[in-house]
Amino acid sequence: MVLSAVMAAGAMAAETLKIGAILSVTGPTAFLGVPEANTLKMLVEDINASGGINGQKVELIIKDSAGQKEKAVSYAKQLIEEEKVFAILGPTRTGSTLAIKSLCEKSQTLLISCASSKMIVDPVASFVFKTPQNDSLAVRKIYEHMQKQGISSIAVAVGGTGFGKMGKKFSEELAPEYGITIVASEVYAPNVTDLSSLVAKWSGNEEIHAVINWSIVPAQTILAKNMRQANWDVPVYLSHGFGNIKYVEVGGKAVEGVLFPAGRLLIAGELPAEHPQKKLLLDYKNNYESKYNEPVSTFGGHAYDALMILKTALETVGEAETMKVRDTIENMSFVGTGGIFTFSPTDHSGLDIDAFEMMTVRDGKFVRYDAGTE
């Protein structure tokens, strides 16, 4: 009896494919991490129900980093050294990803991050990929839009997080290219609760014709709210970190009309029928929404892309062999929720600016910006 049980366990272990995930299921970025974790759980259930990947059942190990770098590092070590996972999905946040980038590189563990900064894939680390659109592309998308609107002098506020600092860096670097001048720039504490004094300061500056608020913490709605209360009516641009409808629920009327770049998942229903992403987006959206009874968000989509890219590569190779899977991803073209990925050995992000649409909020819902102006 005992012997057979041990043997069965041994056989089980050989058959399962262990995939780790480090996500901020709690903490200030839980609006990002929760849909990511939900998505992975849902997909792994489906994959296992239909026989696994290459005949191997998938064992998903989700670790909650609570959005903290330190926890991400210790969980990454645990997943690599103790659990000996085949690949790690996540972390949710840029800072955490950068903190474990070299760890995965040294141990030759595949990492497919759900965080957006370009720094994750530039310089390229041969085992590190990411699925969200580059933050530098999001900045470009916003600047293109400003150019069209004839806006050339702006203010930038960012949250004091890894994500915020990257937004500040790229918005400052790219501004001259688009003929845009940043006349004021501030970093606020991630746990800030009110920015009315900042609004007072900026609203007196007539040179500010638009405001970018680059943040993934709840504060991204606070600035818009305080601006509306102060009757200061310049356009507010938010980052692609705004793609969860829960932020709109918190912000209420204050976020009506804010502008932000995001992947097409949020407006899947509006896409023309022939769009290559449409079917996949609607399938994922419907499955997620019927299972979890909450609206889909772009963040869950990042996790979807991460797991599906790994799955596709594994199935192409036919076995769980890290080097071959890595090489396959590097030469892969993949239609995902974030856009149409084209990876190469020098591009581990795979998306270009066309992955973004400019969106806005109307009547408490995400809509395409152009849809309203046509």
Add this chain to the structure above:
Amino acid sequence: MTLELFIQYIFAGITYGAIYAIVAIGFNIIYNTTGIINFAQGEFVMLGGMISISLIEYLNLPAAIALAVVITMIIGALVEIIFIRWLQGPSVLRMIIITIGVSILIREAALHIWGESVRSLPYFIGDEITSVSILGAHISPQVFCVLAVCTVMMLLLGVFFKTTSVGREMRACAANSTAAILCGINTRNMVTLSFVLSAAIGALAGAVMSPITYSQYNIGTGLAIKGFTVAILGGLGSSGGAVIAGLLLGIIEAFSVSVLPLAFQEAISIAILLLILFIRPHGLFGSKDAAGLKQF
């Protein structure tokens, strides 16, 4: 600086100043009867906001806030009865450490009950984008709700301590607890009452400020630090001092944004706290001799 801008800053400052003052008064009430600082004061503010947000699904706004205040008062009483009352001649340090423990306990419990998410009560008048125009500046009507509630609360507290017999008994404990015992005042009950009272004003402030600042399980710590700074600045135990110091700190913070980067705003209150502790440890309005009589 234009007049509109000046008014905009002033209102941003006094809104926060009033909230800091209320937290500081909560500290003072308990300090006066027990000689300790109750570091769970910020948690009372958090509870007031969070409980009323939960109740608003079932009740109308005034009823939800009233019930939330009552529930927080009961929690305040329980904190005192369970953790403080039975101690025999406890040292001040021991009681302070207990309140720090209680604050962590309440915070963690709140995390389990309400989760991480940020919530808020609806605006009492209008909504997120309503604003009232004063001399060209635009102010959210909620700011006036906060100011009105804080003012009324301070006035009522003043009347309570000056004219009612219970209020006078509490002041007697504050002045000299041994003499108060000799006069037949039950000082233990007064201590419980002081916890109930500061829980009540904290909870009410927490509910009124919720639409402006949002409520989350962990807002208490930050508020407690600000409130403590204000209580020290105004002179521990002095309610009038707390009001003036609170408004002062709020306005300094608001105007600091016009000259310093926003990232330094949080550091200002800490810098002021350190300065005061070095230069004038009994605060701006406290008396040096009175401070010398206290253990802390």
